[in-house]
Amino acid sequence: MAVYVITGKLGGGKSIMSVSKVRDYLNEDRIVATNIDLKLHWLVRHQAKKCRVMRVPDKPSVFDLNAIGLGNPLIARGIKDESRNGLLLLDECGTWFNSRDWNDKGRKELIDWIIHARKRGWDIGFIVQDLSVLDKQARVMFAEHVVYCRRTDRMTIPFIGSLYRMITGQRLKLPKMHVGVVKYGTERHSMTVDKWTCFGSGLYNAYNTSQIFTSNYDHGVYSYLPPYYTHYRYRVTYDFRNIMRITKIYFKRFKKVTCFAGGCLLSLLWLEFTAPAEIETVKISPTEYAGYKIMGYYKMPNQPYTYSLQNSDGANISSVQLKDIGFDVTAINACTLKISNGQSESLIKCR
Template sequence: MSDYLVHGKKGNGKSLVVVGRIKDALLAGKKVATNLNLTLEELLPLGHKQVICYRLPDRPTFADMQAIGVGSEKIDESTYGLVVLDEMATWMNARSWADKERQALLDWFVHSRKLGWDTYFICQSPDQIDKQVRTSLVELSVSCKRLDKIRIPFLGALTKAMFDVELRPPKVHVATVRYGSGHEAVVNDRWVYRGHGLYAGYDTRQVFKADYSDGLFSYLSPWHVKGRYGKLPMRLRDYIKLLFTPSFSRPEPKPMHPLARLVSQLPAPDRVRHFQRLEQLGAFK
C-alpha cells in the first residue's frame, strides 16, 4: 500500500472510485479518515457495527492529522488505514498554501506510512498540486475514465442512424493505477466500479469551504444510525445458525391432583393447613 494521486477531468468519477476504496476498506475493518461527506448507512450493510471513520475538516491542518492517531498497530501494510483528501488543488498548491502550516503538514504526510496510513490525494490534474508533494510523496498515479463517454466507432453511428440511439459502453468507472507519473509509467493495477451502489453513499455535490467550522468528528456506524431501529435482513450465517440450533420445547405441566384441586378452593388459612396435613399422610403420592 502507498500514496496515491487520483486525477481525472470533472465528472470522470474520481471521488466515486475513491469512495469505492473507502467502502472496501471499511468492510475489511480498516480505519478511514476523509474530508468527504459520507452516508455510511447507504454505503455499508445496516448491521455493520465495527466502523472507525473520521470526518476531517475540508482543509485539514497538522493538528487535525495528529488527532486521528495511527491507522494500524500492525506492521502488515494490508491492514493500514486510509486518509482520503478531495479537491487538493484548492488548498495544497504553491500559491495558496501558507508557509507556516505547510512544513508541519508535509512532515505528517512524510511519516504517514510509519503511522499506518495510506494516503489518497484527489485533484483534476497532477500539475495543480504543490511540486514538493507531487515529487516526494506520491508513489502511484491513478487516472480515472468513464467508459460511457467513449464512442464506439462505426457501430455507434450505425445505431444512431437506424434507431436514433447511439450505442455506447455501460457507465463503468475505470481507474488505471501506474507506478510513477506519466503515460509511460508501468501499470500497477486497475480498479473498476459501477456507480449505482456508491452514489447514495456520499455527497456528489459537496462544496469544500475554507471556513468549514464543524471540526474533526467520527461517523456513527450504519447499525447505530439506522440498523438498530429495524429488523435486519438475515445473512447466510444466520440461516446456518438457525439450522443447527436445537429447538427446545417446553414440557406440558403435570395435571393437578384431584385432592389439591379441592383444597385450593378453601380459604387461605385453611388451605395451607389441609395441604400440610394431606402431605404428611401421603395423599399426593
C-alpha cells in the same frame, strides 16, 4: 505505504471511485479518515457495529491529522503489517496543495506529517482534477501512484459507433462503468500496475455528491457512528403485530387491486366447487325405431323431406324429432328413410 493521486475530468468518477475504495477498506475492518461527507449505512451492512470512520475538516491542518491517531492499530503493539493500514482520503486537494498556497503558514508541518504517514499506518489518497494542479514538489514527494479515472459511457466503439449514429442519429453508448487506470509514477507512459473498476450504482447515495469544500469549516475531527447505532437498532422488528400493521397499511393503499384480485379468486373457487354434475348420456340404437312406418311426408321448395312416422302401437314421431334426439336422418326417396347413430343404422319405409 501506498500514496495515490486520483485524477480525472469533471464528472469522470474520481469521488465515486475513491468511495468504492473506502468501502473496500471498511469491508476489511480497516480504519478510514476522509474529508468527504459519507453515509455509512449505504457502504456497509446496517448490522455493522465496529466500523471506524473519521471525518476531518475540508482542509485539514497538522493538528487535525495528529488527532486521527494511528491508521494501523498493530503498530502500537510493535507489529508491522502494512496490509492493515488505514486510508486517509482527501478530496479537492488542488485548492490547497497548489503552488500558490505552498508556503502558507503550517504547510511545512503538514508536509512533514504526510512524509511520516507510513510510520503512522496510513495509506493516502489525494483527489485532484489534474496532476498538474499539484505543486511540483508535492508531485515529486507524494505521487507514488497516479490513478486516471474515466467513464465508459462517454466512450464509443470505433467504426460501429459511427455507423450506428449515421443510421439512427443517436450515439451508441457503452454500459456506464467507472474505470481507474493506476500508473506507477507521474508520467503518462509509466507502467500500469493495476485497474480499478466499479459500476457505482450502489454508491451514489453513499456520499454527498453536492458537497462544497470551504476554508472556514467550523468542526474538528469527529467519528461517524456505525450504522447499527443510527439505523439498525431503530428498525421495525418483524413480529406478528408489526407484520399485521404493515399488511393493513398495504391493504389500504392497494384496496382496489386487492378487491379485484380477491373477487377473481373467489369466482375461480366458486366455479371449481360448483361445477355442474356430468349428465349420463343414454345412446338409443336406430333398431328401436325399425317398427315405425312412414305415414306421410311433405317437402317444401329447396328443403329436405320431412316425414311423419308411426309404430304399431300408434306412437307418432317426426324426422325432425329424430334429429333432435341425435340421429343422422337421410332421405333416400319419398318412401324410404335411413336413420343412424354412427354405429348402426336402420331403414324405415312406407306401409
